[in-house]
Amino acid sequence: MAPRLRGIKEISSERAPAPPQAHAVPSGVAASLRGVTRSFGFRKVLGGLDLDIAAGEFVALIGRSGSGKSTLLRALAGLDQEVTGSIAAPGPVSVAFQEPRLVPWKRVLANVALGLRAADPVSVARTALREVGLAERESAWPLTLSGGEAQRASLARALVREPRLLLLDEPFSALDALTRITIHRLVLSLWERHRPAVLLVTHDVDEALALADRVLVLGDGRIAHQAPITLPRPRDRDHPALSALRLRLLTELGVPADSTQLTPVTFRSGMPSRIPWAPPRSELRGPTD
Ligand SMILES: Nc1ncnc2c1ncn2[C@@H]1O[C@H](COP(=O)(O)OP(=O)(O)OP(=O)(O)O)[C@@H](O)[C@H]1O
Numbered sequence: 083m084a085p086r087l088r089g090i091k092e093i094s095s096e097r098a099p100a101p102p103q104a105h106a107v108p109s110g111v112a113a114s115l116r117g118v119t120r121s122f123g124f125r126k127v128l129g130g131l132d133l134d135i136a137a138g139e140f141v142a143l144i145g146r147s148g149s150g151k152s153t154l155l156r157a158l159a160g161l162d163q164e165v166t167g168s169i170a171a172p173g174p175v176s177v178a179f180q181e182p183r184l185v186p187w188k189r190v191l192a193n194v195a196l197g198l199r200a201a202d203p204v205s206v207a208r209t210a211l212r213e214v215g216l217a218e219r220e221s222a223w224p225l226t227l228s229g230g231e232a233q234r235a236s237l238a239r240a241l242v243r244e245p246r247l248l249l250l251d252e253p254f255s256a257l258d259a260l261t262r263i264t265i266h267r268l269v270l271s272l273w274e275r276h277r278p279a280v281l282l283v284t285h286d287v288d289e290a291l292a293l294a295d296r297v298l299v300l301g302d303g304r305i306a307h308q309a310p311i312t313l314p315r316p317r318d319r320d321h322p323a324l325s326a327l328r329l330r331l332l333t334e335l336g337v338p339a340d341s342t343q344l345t346p347v348t349f350r351s352g353m354p355s356r357i358p359w360a361p362p363r364s365e366l367r368g369p370t371d
């Protein structure tokens with residue numbers, strides 16, 4: 083099947099720079115962005131961003147609040163008609179958001195089967211619910227689900243479309259720590275089984291370090307920093323390479339220098355919300371240094 087290429091909005095003004103054409107990508111690429119730019123009024127949120135995501139790669143995207151992470155995801159999902167540049171996403175793309183966005187007047191099974199183009203959508207949806215451990219809740223109404231169950235239903239709905247690219251916008255941030263660990267394991271096992279490329283937006287640096295093959299930092303409208311992680315999973319969060327990378331990423335995020343003498347785990351607006359001990363910065367060197 084020919085790759086589906088999405089050329090984004092043309093600029094007709096003679097003074098405006100012409101956007102790049104939608105570009106062809108090799109078969110090993112799940113998503114490719116070139117010169118992607120998005121402004122709201124006079125504020126440029128994405129400024130000529132370039133990014134390639136390999137087929138089957140698990141990428142985490144972090145960045146300060148308001149840096150444009152959701153804007154980037156919306157552009158990749160084809161939900162933003164105002165973005166300029168070139169985006170190629172050959173193959174089905176699914177999105178799961180922070181709030182599960184289930185239709186409240188449809189039962190769980192119907193939510194997962196909704197809009198599915200398959201010979202037997204109900205049985206496909208049932209299989210997906212089984213995979214996320216929610217088979218027994220198929221007849222439940224969405225509002226009776228716990229947060230973790232609703233998020234699993236949302237994952238089932240995203241996966242049932244067999245996406246080549248799965249976009250996750252902070253889907254676990256509202257969950258308690260224990261549920262989050264369980265769902266991390268679930269996501270990894272689903273990813274290993276189905277192998278979509280994943281772009282996960284998160285505020286939790288440890289979540290990024292636990293799950294991703296590569297962590298991106300969005301800053302000034304571009305990928306300001308990126309770090310591959312080659313450690314096998316499951317990962318020990320206290321592994322020296324991860325401790326070093328955690329500090330490096332927090333520094334990239336602009337967490338104040340005296341805070342990075344400790345190890346903040348999550349951040350909002352650049353400030354840590356939990357600060358366990360970590361070795362002093364001078365003893366650490368990031369894998370990308
Ligand atoms: N429809 C819109 N109209 C005007 N401004 C917008 C719109 N959507 C996003 N913005 C602005 O663009 C900037 C980036 O928003 P975005 O939601 O992408 O940030 P984010 O990195 O996802 O932030 P957070 O981590 O808080 O979710 C913000 O300043 C936001 O106010």
Ligand SMILES: [Mg+2]
Pocket residue numbers: 151152153
């Ligand atoms: Mg966001």
